[in-house]
Amino acid sequence: MSRFNIDFLGHRNIMFAISGVLLVVSIAALLLPSFGLHFGIEFQGGTSISVVNSGDVSIEQMRAAFAAAGVQNANIQTTDTQGVKGFIIRTEVTNPDEAAASAQKVAAAVKLPNDTFLVTTIGPGWGKNITNRALLALGLSIAAILLYISVRFEYKMSITAVVALVHDILITLGIYALLGAEVTPNTIAALLTILGYSLYDTVVVFHRMKENSQHLVKQSFMQMANESINEVLMRSINTTVSSLIPVLVMLFFGGETLKDFALALSIGLLVGAYSSIGVATPLYAMWKESEPKYAALKKKYANA
């Protein structure tokens, strides 16, 4: 439990370079046609059929059963949760009656009981509704948190926190695009919650800088900022780890719905923890050093 003394901000250009590369890769992954985001049926309408305990039914048998049931363009994937095999099948059917009927036919064809199937059908208009509400929730929640930071701290913190937040969102979505993971309403919910939570990591460093800057002598703002990071580092690492442990367990041991949440939560936690040190704090410190008071200190002590 020794104190840290790592020169994070002295190496801020390396961290900016890392973030820059991650951002470029993420934006490329989001825009390139061969990657891009895969949206779940909730956003565009369609049917998803989950099957668990499918035993030794093969993907070919499944595909044949869907073809025989008259379902076109079924996208079939296998799943494995704690060693229990299953399938997720996505189709373009938007009529629940028809979807349930085809699931029954398939169950009969592959000789699995009906009660291990989950059939979700989303109508085409509803998807737009869900998307709009999810985006509204994301926007409102970010706005509420930023308002809170502006009121409690200062606008320069608020703006650098927004930059870090946009950085986090882009990289998280970029990772989704690279992994080909499906974006569902659960993803959005997890993302907006965890980003709010991670933002607090940033606020904690800001809070400490604010305190330490009150008797700032014989030191540049950047050096003080670096000390502040080091002071709260143990706490940041430990809270990130203690939040990450249950979420990772959920990612590895949970079923499909839980994995949905867990993936976004774990990526968001890691990216958020990194950006408070690698993005928000250096940007804020650089901005502060342009203020005359701190510029003078910088001249005097920066190379001490």
Add this chain to the structure above:
Amino acid sequence: MDQKQQNILLLAIALVLMVASWAILWPPQKQITQGLDIQGGLSVILTAQETTTSPVTASVMDRAELIVRNRVDRLGVREASIQRQGNDSLLVQIPGIKNAQEALAVLGSTGQLEFVDVQSITDTATVAALAAADKNVKLKPGTYEPFMTGEVVRNAAVQQNPTTGEIEVTLTMNSAGTKTWADYTAANIGKQVAIVLDGTVQSAPVVQSAIPDGQTAISGSFTAETAKQLKTVLETGSLPVSLEFSESRVVGPTLGQDSLRQGVLAVAIGLALVALYVLIFYRGLGLLTVGSLIIFASFFLGILALLSRAGFFALTLPGIAGIVLTIGLAADSSILILERFIEEVRMGKTIRSAANSGSRHGMYTSIDADIVTFVSAAVLYFVAIGPVRGFALTLMIGIVCDIVMMVLFKRPALVLLGESAIGKAPAFWGVPKERAAVTGSKPQKGGVAGV
């Protein structure tokens, strides 16, 4: 009451709450209501489709809800629930239903109301059945032709006939309907007319007289209940909008229980690993954290059981994800308090005063962090639609429980331990030795910072 007694009282309240929680909670699989995605069943959202001429108003939704309730009743299922979703949708949940396909067919039926001349029915068996019982007879498609459809119905009501005292169902019609109805009734006095909803006869009264003005009264041996049912049927025809499926989930019960088992296992492993981590890292203070995690989890589940009992809560899979995240948050708040405490000791405060002020500052920071997450969860709960609301709900409840337990347990326990227990064996508790000489002197560089 001095501070020590106050802290002991707070701890006592925390312990009583924990015991009470277990009393309410046991056995958990019975006491915590399971959502539809866990117990299996059918969940659909029906949305009224607005047209330029017929906006979806509150009264249209009232009628739509009645109609859907009527359809659910026709399925003969118990425990079905119908709730409004937003301004234009209804969420229908039917747990444990066997034949989802039939239910979907009935729920999604168009609500086609027709008036049929019984004499025109070509199937003689049906006609005979209608002579015997005037309702719940199914008509075979193609054996009948309606002379009028339900669109003509303007409204329907139940009333008591002022002269006979009998309960009757009255209906009024639009001008086109009034004309057709006048012609039909004038020509068919003494004949049976069938009122048919989605192919099933709901009532088959005998025409008593010609009705020139559309003002019709249907009498018979109605009870208040059966009259109301017929009224709803007639209103179906007058619903100006159609109801369409927005979302449907058919959950096999085995699948739901499997997911629950995986979820509970994930929660248990998560708790165990977090406990292990804090024990290794914080030694004796980690023990305190494990204790507060146990008390927090008991209280949280107890509250969920209590809310279940009151009918306000059902555990869904997204809800389990919320619980998992909350475990992390609860561990966080403990860590914030401990780190602050250790830092203040390191800065030269006595263990006793560091426990007191460190736990207070750490608690405020945790509450700040909790509020930020709570705001996100609340926005999600009130703005988003669909199952993610279950995630937001458990998260919100969990955060409130965490704050309660910080005040009742985490802080008082640390302050009490800080009085003497920790000072006697700082190595066991994982706390740096006091720097006695510095006590009470000028603050160290960096001062007592905010976190």
